[in-house]
């Protein structure tokens with residue numbers, strides 16, 4: 001039996017833009033997703049946009065009962081900045097009432113809300129001014145964060161500032177996947193820097209309010225780098241991949257410092273962002289209470305064959321290595337490598353002062369899951385159960401060695417809309433009926449999760 005600690009958090013994660021619906025209604029203003037969908041619907045799988053979600057705006061009460069039924073003791077979702085403060089300054093009463101009711105009901109049903117402030121959804125009014133490229137975004141975010149803490153801090157005790165900040169940086173400014181789909185390394189670094197400062201300022205606002213028992217963290221996507229070989233070139237590629245993708249946010253969040261090495265590399269390549277004099281001190285003073293890590297896949301890397309100087313893209317530092325024989329989730333194209341979760345647990349213990357952390361996302365996206373539906377209408381997603389088991393086994397090993405992990409959340413509870421992928425890949429314990437997004441049905445993995453929570457572990 002692999003048992004977890006008594007207070008271990010079991011739950012699932014989602015986000016406001018991917019679940020709420022009513023994307024341009026009830027006082028909400030447009031985010032980059034709403035506008036991008038208007039501008040280029042063909043980019044979105046089956047032209048499903050941000051209004052086509054799982055209707056949590058109406059369904060949250062019933063969904064909370066479903067969470068309770070599975071025994072979940074925690075749930076992470078986010079606030080939509082554009083719903084709470086449609087113009088960035090004025091509180092939307094309808095949005096406030098919705099979130100108040102939603103969070104209180106989670107709490108009343110024994111499901112601890114972990115509330116995140118930003119999940120890729122920048123307000124359009126801010127984007128039009130330059131978004132994260134401009135310093136104004138830092139103070140705009142700090143104001144939004146402060147407003148949210150003041151409004152909901154009596155109910156919500158666990159807060160996080162950003163979900164996967166690397167995503168809006170690299171998808172928006174390096175690889176063309178998200179709006180504004182610019183390819184510009186220098187801008188990407190500036191966007192990253194402002195995001196970090198926005199996080200830090202939000203933590204500062206949080207500390208000022210002294211919310212009773214309140215804790216604040218950040219959620220980072222973690223794909224630990226593994227080198228192709230032990231050659232010095234490949235090892236350097238691994239080091240740089242971790243520097244840009246892992247240490248860049250983890251170091252300031254936990255240790256209060258941007259890694260010196262990163263500062264040097266950026267300088268060498270003329271990528272240094274514009275900063276302000278007080279920033280260093282602000283970063284130093286505003287570290288977090290806990291970390292959330294989203295783990296899906298490792299990052300296999302090797303040394304680049306041709307490089308530009310100064311660097312034009314991260315591929316001037318490291319390139320992907322397509323390792324023969326790796327296990328793959330064919331629907332998502334992601335490698336399955338549970339062992340990395342053990343490595344992450346050890347890294348948190350040894351390199352990040354064993355700060356409390358939790359697995360804030362882990363899961364398996366599978367397309368056309370209706371194929372696996374049995375006669376009773378239940379999706380037999382044994383592959384997902386196996387995936388979770390394998391990852392929990394490795395996590396458990398890390399915890400047994402002293403890593404301070406306090407919970408495990410899957411992505412996700414109810415199948416949800418996922419950006420450009422729409423509903424292509426399903427991740428939920430509950431299936432959403434694509435012909436009627438109000439309809440949900442439990443999958444086999446949901447039953448397995450319920451049993452896991454009941455036993456606080458699993459037989460191995």
Ligand code: BG6
Nearest residue numbers: 163164294332365411418421425
């Ligand atoms: C995570 C994000 O990285 O991956 C979620 O936080 C996203 O927002 C999830 O939905 C799954 O991504 P996808 O593209 O496979 O649906």
